[in-house]
Amino acid sequence: MRRTKRGTARMKRLLVLGLLLWLCALFYVGIFLFVGGFLLVRLEVNRTSTCEDVLSPSAGSQADFCRTQPRFRRAVVLIIDALKVDFARYDHSNLSPRPYENKLPVLQELVSLDRSHAGLFTFQADPPTTTMQRIKGFTTGSLPTFIDVGNNFASSAILEDNLIHQLGQAGKRVVFMGDDTWENLFPKKFHRSLPFPSFNVKDLHTVDNGILQHIYSTMKGEDWDVLIAHFLGVDHCGHRYGPDHPAMADKLTQMNGVIRSVVEHLQNDTLLVVMGDHGMTDTGDHGGESAKETEAALFLYSHAPLFPAPASQAEPPVVPQTDLVPTLALLLGIPIPYSSVGQVLLPLFPPPGHPQGGRSGPDQSEALWVNVKQVNRFLQTYSSMANDIPPDRLSELRAAFAYVSSAYLASVQQGAPASPELLRSMQAYLTSVRDTCRASWARFHPLKMAAGMVLLAGACLLCYLLSELSSAVLTEGALRAPLVAGVCVGVCVAVAQLASQGHLDAPWCLAAAAGSSEVLFLWRHRRRATHSSKSRPSAPSQLVGAALLVLALRCASLLSDSYVIAEGRVVTFLLCSLGLYVPLRLNWDGHLLPPPSPDSQKPPGALPAIPLPAWAVRREGVALCLSLAVLAGSLCLSLALHACREEQGASCQPSAFLAPLARMQDERLRNLHYLLSLAALAAWTHLLYRWLRHYGNLNAPGAPAVFAARWLLPAAAVLTGLHWAVSATPEDSFRSLAELIRLAQSVLPRAAYAALGLGVALLWLDPLTVFVKHRAPASASTHHLPPPPRYRASTGISPQAELHHLIPQLYQRIRHSLEDGPASAAEAAGGSSGQDGRPAVEAYGLGTVYSAPLVLLVGLLGTGVLLLHPESLAPAFLLMLLEAAALLHIHATCTTLSGQQGDHATGFRVPWAPVVLWSLAACQFFHATGHLPTFASLQWGAAFVGFPDGHTGTLLPATLVTLNTFSSHILFALACPLLLFWPLVTEVRCNKSGRSGGEESEDVVMEMRLRENPQQFSSALLQLAARYLFVCGAQVFASVCAAAVLRRHLMVWQVFAPKLMFEASGFLVGSVFLLLGVALVLRVDVAVSGWFKRLLPDASR
Amino acid sequence: MWDTEIRGMASAHAIIASSVFMATILPAILLEKFSVYGMHLVWLYSVAGSVAVVNIAVFWLLGISPPTKRHTLSYKISRLVRSCLYFLLSCLFFHTVVVLYGAPLLESALETFSLAVLLSSMTTLRCLCMLGPNVQAWIRVFSRDGAMSVWDTSLQITTGCSVLGAWLGAFPIPLDWDRPWQVWPISCTLGTTVGFLTGLLLAPVWIHCHRKQLIYKSK
């Protein structure tokens, strides 16, 4: 009977791994779909136009407009942030205007004075309507997205060709004043610049007053050609009060005065541009794509006639924002920036064939031709680099260009002015190019976003369900049907798409596949879910409510920009709350004090397990307090390691531990930091080593894993320390050794990488750290009680450890069970040393056979990622180790104290609280290792550790930076299965002293308990992983919701979108390493099975 | 018997609650330019002091102090000294915990300590009044079946509410609303006080509602 049980109750390794993979895949598809709809991606073309590019094809016949006198020598560009077109209109009939209406009468006055001098347009901005993206838009003429691939994340400087660059190339002196965003976008590009801080939205006047102090004196002077002034008051007023507020009236009236006096200061050769970068909603916000946000105002004015044919009613009522770039370029006589997709504002140019009237500059057909050529050149370059423009669209555009160019060249050769039809077809070409680009770059896909959110929510639900039903799902093997259904539906959708549209839309196929498999799974398990929730009213641990409340708070905090900015502290706060709640709750349940009397009322039918003796309760209580103290200490110290976000302002001081040592000026301080780091590194290695030795995992002489632990881990640590010493030397000292230092800088880290890689490989090949010692046959009297082992490990293991962490009993038990069975088993087992004298075998480290490889892998990987961090951050990693240990101990003592240890009914389930704590700790150490969810804070230095001369490919540096950025996610995810093992590992402590009776020895089997209950082991492992995925996935879902709901929030591109990216990538990396950790555990299980088979050849029968 | 006990508790709680209001109103009358935000520490100490005095007075008058075995003067003095020491230790404990939650370590240490004093006077002081300087008894009271009288239950409720109020009070601090009450530690002290008042109100009501279920073991 026993035998059959063992036969059926095997670990369902593949099923566990398959289910987890499937869950992760669902999350990935959801993230992919949402991000595809939300984060629009565009490639940057880093080429610049030159005067030679715009030469007319029929050289000679037409003058190069670059070299001739431009139409305007100078320009004044007044950008009034968030100047909505409604603000600029003037309505005489409106007798009771709202605060934002009729406050800019000067524009209407100038227009009605002379229509050929002034024009007011609706300025159509492209989403995202945030100031930075808009500045990029109307200087490059392109349609910037959130991610312009190719720009360097470290700084926000614009690398694409733009007006400011072209003006500088043409020798024009650009003077800038106002919003300091410009200074970040165009560093060192201005002749003179007066930036003012733009961050404080509540400050309506600093920027504006700063500009007003200087603008008139600058205009009177002669040392400028283009003057850009960016006023922020209107925008900030909108954010603070909304448009419908008296403060807005004051601000607009002030702007009216500004425009009026600037016009008075204008000269005849100067063009005035007044524009808003975007509009605002009724609440004063912007960022999205609604008409209120996109409709800004554009006003053009000059003392010289600006519109050559004022009578023409073809005045465009709406001007797309991109169109300003080619227009300004041609009016000022510079080449159109390379990536511009705008088209010139035709009414500003004289019609072809018209007398020029002493005016210089191109006429309409020439301007359009220059524009068409530039746009076509850009389109060709872009389509050769990227393939996000549909090919059929591209070929249509090529055909249109071929037609336009042949027609234009023909008309030039005939000498006749271009016909209106030709002008119209040129305009049509430009418009269709812009529309094509806009369709692929500048539009959210609400449907995709919604689908992604639904999928993510479904995946979270699935995780929750799976964690509750893990054992049932495992016995049924309920994976195949959803997988098959998913694949079928995905293929069907793909085929349908191919049939109807002719091309494949991969995101939707994946979405359909993931969605259908989710739905099928939920459908099949819906009944059981309701049933099981009734049958099991409360989880064994009462911490469920508090843990999920903390998780809910954490998710809610992701919806507020203030909390995301203060994320490091918020997470610490929540972690501290839940951590302190654990002992309070234990005390509330009466587990912290020894039971007053043995006959205290117990519900009948409860577990027959003996209550813990008083000394054990007291001892565990002390252990709990100590662990809490360690947790508290590491929480407190980790707060000192945080970096600062830009948004936090001057009140935040970045930690002194974040700078690389080489940058530190003070030599004594540097040495101190180095010593501290070295001590932390030594402690990190020593603690890991000690733990392994303590549990007898270092005894096997030939085992590869032991080799890794004894030699490779310390070797990597030593190499790391040496590398720090080399890289910390200032560059100017030791000139004579420069060559050697350079060599060492690349050799030392690479050697460390190699050692660690070898260690990981060895660990994977043979993860067993068990050492078996055969003893001489024992006397017959020790049939049930094996004698204390006399063997002493050569590593100097303490006799105490030897006593308590060797599991000699285990083997005896297995033998007993075999002897109870058929006689042949006993015969075969005893084969090695005869029938009666059984071989007594001691197995060192069998009690930690699962956790030891995991701990070792975490140690190896942790040393590796530590190498990628600035040297001074080694203490952060030590804190991480201590905190993880403290959390594990808290979890273990809780399990022991609440009496669930010997309780087989609960299996080995890990309650929610430790899982939530674990995930929060991962996030906390993301911050405590100097990272922030912003692109500017990525530690690029990691890419050059071991590669001081840079890389040729991009894969390796990207991997290194990813490992650096998500180091804490990686380590915590990898170590997650330890939560399952730790209560078993520490189990021995409370049963050991004084009692080594026969019954007690039954209990001291540590992780072998798992081996004895493979079914519960696999279901607990699946449950733990599903819970961890749920906790992480819920956070991803929350930040996805934040990005979707708040997509027109002021901070969406500064705070929420980067947070989403980091959260999603953190989930991706973390889930991969979680799977790795689980896979390692399963690998160990395979190895243990093999080991047992080798030990007892007949057990396999 | 139940009703008289609950009524007595309600009136005692009303007295303590009114002392909090008096501690807010009196400085406003006596001091010029007094405001809860502007002179926050003055308000804080006035509240803490009045709560302490009234608590001690009430419990002394009602006689709900722990039974003393000996009545010698030296024993009483040693109890008093130990109580003071415990109060101080609890202030330090709360200070440490608040720092752990992320309060600034060095700057505004006085404010943090004041919050700790307020928390202690609303929680520890009541423990001292009811249970005496006996940590074992304190630990015992805060477990599910540890309460041995209605007063113990009320102690559970008020302490829980005060701590919960302080915890909730920390929530608005990071928000960028720039309100005067977001300054450290005003929101937390306000939260503590509000939580304490809620607890005072809630305890008699809750006990009244659950009087059927409440079974107290004899001491």
Ligand SMILES: [Zn+2]
């Ligand atoms: Zn703006």
Ligand SMILES: [Zn+2]
């Ligand atoms: Zn704005």
